[in-house]
Amino acid sequence: MTETTAQDPFELAQQAADVLRERTGVARHKIALTLGSGWGGAADLLGETVAEIPAHEVPGFSKPALEGHGGTLRSIRLPDGEHALVIGARTHFYEGKGVRAVSHGVRTAAAAGAQYMILTNGCGGLNPDWVPGTPVLISDHLNLTARSPLEGATFVDLTDLYSQRLRELARTVDPSLDEGVYAQFPGPHYETPAEVQMAKVLGADLVGMSTALEAIAARQAGLEILGMSLVTNAAAGISPEALSHEEVLEAGRAAGPRISRLLAEIVGK
Numbered sequence: 001m002t003e004t005t006a007q008d009p010f011e012l013a014q015q016a017a018d019v020l021r022e023r024t025g026v027a028r029h030k031i032a033l034t035l036g037s038g039w040g041g042a043a044d045l046l047g048e049t050v051a052e053i054p055a056h057e058v059p060g061f062s063k064p065a066l067e068g069h070g071g072t073l074r075s076i077r078l079p080d081g082e083h084a085l086v087i088g089a090r091t092h093f094y095e096g097k098g099v100r101a102v103s104h105g106v107r108t109a110a111a112a113g114a115q116y117m118i119l120t121n122g123c124g125g126l127n128p129d130w131v132p133g134t135p136v137l138i139s140d141h142l143n144l145t146a147r148s149p150l151e152g153a154t155f156v157d158l159t160d161l162y163s164q165r166l167r168e169l170a171r172t173v174d175p176s177l178d179e180g181v182y183a184q185f186p187g188p189h190y191e192t193p194a195e196v197q198m199a200k201v202l203g204a205d206l207v208g209m210s211t212a213l214e215a216i217a218a219r220q221a222g223l224e225i226l227g228m229s230l231v232t233n234a235a236a237g238i239s240p241e242a243l244s245h246e247e248v249l250e251a252g253r254a255a256g257p258r259i260s261r262l263l264a265e266i267v268g269k
């Protein structure tokens with residue numbers, strides 16, 4: 001399916017939000033979160049789950065690329081009575097489904113009434129001080145996908161795209177939180193050491209395969225954005241020895257409880 005023949009993405013997002021409203025009975029989800037590698041445990045700490053819907057039952061969403069990786073849309077009642085929408089069905093750009101599919105989650109969140117979008121991911125770190133398991137606030141991004149999630153004369157300002165206000169709020173929970181510039185590569189391959197050095201020269205502190213396109217779409221939809229990365233590995237060439245995949249997974253698992261509590265406290269602010 002080419003982008004030009006698909007249904008209008010905003011109509012599809014509205015359909016998805018209507019199904020969500022129907023299935024959850026929740027009129028408005030004030031906050032939406034996409035939980036990337038290592039962040040999955042946060043959902044249970046946010047509040048009481050009102051409903052959890054298999055993503056493929058909601059228009060525009062499909063089964064997760066990786067079995068067992070979420071694959072649901074979850075409505076959670078927060079202690080203050082508002083509701084959070086946890087989107088456990090992120091489409092990565094590298095899946096080749098097009099930028100509309102990548103942006104569908106944040107557009108659905110906006111159509112469901114969200115004011116805030118929290119985007120999290122697992123990534124590679126360029127700062128040797130950020131050992132695997134370190135959470136880092138995203139201060140800005142480099143979109144190295146050479147694509148935009150927006151179409152047509154949609155000239156959107158991206159100043160303060162990763163809200164300074166929300167970063168400061170996050171630091172009232174954990175003053176030690178560092179921040180950095182996140183570079184989205186197309187993937188699915190990892191970077192070569194030379195590409196990591198290129199990203200470093202360009203000003204990146206983190207390298208990943210998600211988030212930047214979603215953030216642009218979220219800004220266009222009028223959401224205030226907080227981005228957080230979990231460094232699960234040193235980016236290629238940064239540390240002498242290549243981390244084994246098992247060490248990467250272990251770093252994510254070990255950091256899970258701490259970063260999940262952090263995220264739940266930030267949402268509770």
Ligand SMILES: Nc1nc2[nH]c(I)nc2c(=O)[nH]1
Pocket residue numbers: 037122123124125185187189190191207208209232233234235236248
């Ligand atoms: N591009 C990129 N994406 C990642 N995701 C994870 I987890 N680690 C990496 C990494 O080192 N590079």
